[in-house]
């Protein structure tokens with residue numbers, strides 16, 4: 001202040017006090033003015049972004065954000081949900097699949113109301129096939145992770161052989177004489193009774209179906225030499241921004257968003273000066289008690305006028321104990337591309353949910369309570385209205 005107004009030492013303390021008051025008021029008004037203007041501009045952008053998002057969701061239900069949408073495991077195969085499919089025996093058996101380097105999403109649709117199954121990489125007939133076997137009875141789907149030990153079976157559940165059931169999600173439906181089973185598993189489950197799947201690999205498989213739901217009833221239709229090629233594009237187009245190196249202001253350690261793949265992540269955008277951001281962080285602080293103990297919390301500072309020292313002081317002042325980083329410009333830009341300009345509006349408490357498969361969803365604007373955050377995490381990233 002003294003520099004700006006060139007107040008000479010020795011001037012009356014009242015005058016100096018008045019200057020101080022004037023300057024402080026001007027600073028507050030100036031800042032408040034900017035906040036209001038910025039708030040209004042971004043509120044407009046935000047609502048525009050929300051409208052666009054709602055529109056694109058209804059137009060293409062499987063799309064979450066470009067390059068990141070994954071099939072929804074709901075027993076229904078939507079158009080465009082799977083990039084690849086293979087129709088066998090004149091549509092009697094259709095395999096749909098999508099994968100990245102971590103997960104395989106697959107749906108089987110067969111012309112039967114009995115069981116349907118697929119077996120990966122048998123060595124001869126059924127032997128050593130890593131099988132997924134399922135049926136739908138009274139609207140209820142059952143899916144089993146099996147391994148065939150002999151060329152005509154048996155094919156017990158992996159657990160009975162000392163392995164594990166590695167179907168992460170499954171669902172099924174039965175309609176007009178067709179059964180669909182849909183599931184998600186890891187490409188490499190770590191179970192010796194599951195084949196390790198590699199992006200780009202040509203996978204040999206057998207498939208079969210029966211007219212009955214009974215696990216012991218033999219197939220009436222089968223095929224022993226089908227092949228499909230697993231996708232590799234997804235790996236190449238995985239969001240590069242998740243691999244941008246960040247520095248945790250609290251501990252000084254380096255980390256990347258992709259380090260937490262497999263866990264839900266809340267990526268909050270904040271500025272130190274922003275009171276709603278602090279309210280949002282107080283809610284994030286309560287997450288552990290409210291059932292959000294597996295969630296990874298990352299707060300990103302995007303205000304170019306702040307910096308590590310201010311952020312560190314803010315963390316210490318409010319006892320915050322998760323990842324805090326200054327967003328590098330390339331990350332800020334990538335996030336705008338990913339979810340829109342709304343993330344720049346700190347007063348709207350932008351929080352991005354990154355799901356276990358690293359698909360992404362911008363949560364609704366405004367301060368979200370810890371309970372609301374937990375429920376958003378449970379809803380996931382796909383097909384959420």
Ligand code: HEM
Pocket residue numbers: 117118119125126129131133151152153155206207208215216217218219222223224
């Ligand atoms: C209740 C379950 C099952 C029983 C009792 C069973 C039984 C048999 C038997 C006895 C054979 C010898 C050939 C024949 O008699 O047709 C056979 C062959 C075969 N089964 Fe199964 N199987 C069962 C499930 C499955 C499943 C789930 C698959 C695929 C995922 C499958 C795929 C095959 C294939 C590819 C052959 C070889 C056919 C050939 O070489 O011509 N089976 N099965």
